[in-house]
Amino acid sequence: EVQLVESGGGLVQPGRSLRLSCAASGFKFDDHAMHWVRQGPGKGLEWVSGTSWNSGIIAYADSVKGRFIVSRDDAKNSLYLQMDSLRAEDTAMYYCAKGSGRRSFSYWYFDLWGRGTLVTVSS
Amino acid sequence: DIVMTQSPDSLAVSLGERATINCKSSQSLSYTTNNKNYLAWYQQKPGQPPRLLIYWASTRESGVPDRFSGSGSGTDFTLTISSLQAEDVAVYYCQQFYSTSALTFGGGTRVEIK
Numbered sequence: 001e002v003q004l005v006e007s008g009g010g011l012v013q014p015g016r017s018l019r020l021s022c023a024a025s026g027f028k029f030d031d032h033a034m035h036w037v038r039q040g041p042g043k044g045l046e047w048v049s050g051t052s053w054n055s056g057i058i059a060y061a062d063s064v065k066g067r068f069i070v071s072r073d074d075a076k077n078s079l080y081l082q083m084d085s086l087r088a089e090d091t092a093m094y095y096c097a098k099g100s101g102r103r104s105f106s107y108w109y110f111d112l113w114g115r116g117t118l119v120t121v122s123s
Numbered sequence: 124d125i126v127m128t129q130s131p132d133s134l135a136v137s138l139g140e141r142a143t144i145n146c147k148s149s150q151s152l153s154y155t156t157n158n159k160n161y162l163a164w165y166q167q168k169p170g171q172p173p174r175l176l177i178y179w180a181s182t183r184e185s186g187v188p189d190r191f192s193g194s195g196s197g198t199d200f201t202l203t204i205s206s207l208q209a210e211d212v213a214v215y216y217c218q219q220f221y222s223t224s225a226l227t228f229g230g231g232t233r234v235e236i237k
Contacts (some may be wrong), residue, residue: 005190021215028147035226037173042232043230044214044216044231045165045167045173045216045218045231046228047218047225047226047227047228050223050226059223059224059225059226061225062124062225066235093169095172095173100178107161107178107220108220108223108226109163109175109178109218109220110165110173110175110218111175111178111184113172113173113174114172115172116172
């Protein structure tokens, strides 16, 4: 089955760190760009970070730049998001999303989404 | 960053009637090299992740009913549901992928049954 499964969310205090994981299955993971998209409670969608199929292109939203690091382990078919210096405004459901296309013909819209993992930043 | 503005914020439509959602970008999403518009539409139902409906502004994703259609070019785009069904109640988002250094979504449009 083609799917993405996120894990690692939880309740964390401001200033602390958390690492999210996304396990992919059912498709050739190392052919595709992968992304993190978040949604605050009752709010819209916000792209957080993305990495190209070969990690040659990595990008971040300004709101997380310098605090979050995205990485991928193709041997484990997994995507990660290391989140440091967490703030209350980082509270959100975090979705892992697969980019469309393959390798050099990738386009950064999202054709497969996981169900998300909830991150709550609060003291 | 490219700002995406959707309108209206919400709309209520009778079953079987047409629903129209607009999305405007702060700069053109059209690449002259390939004449494509880098705009996608998503549907999000309560408690579910988003689902891709449309990409390249007007190409329907596999499995999406043909009552959903996308149109527009440059900075102005539209998602149309030609005959609203009960299962179409959701929030709809547009997203630009023209700028890969900063992908952005519209604020969302909530569609309800009148």
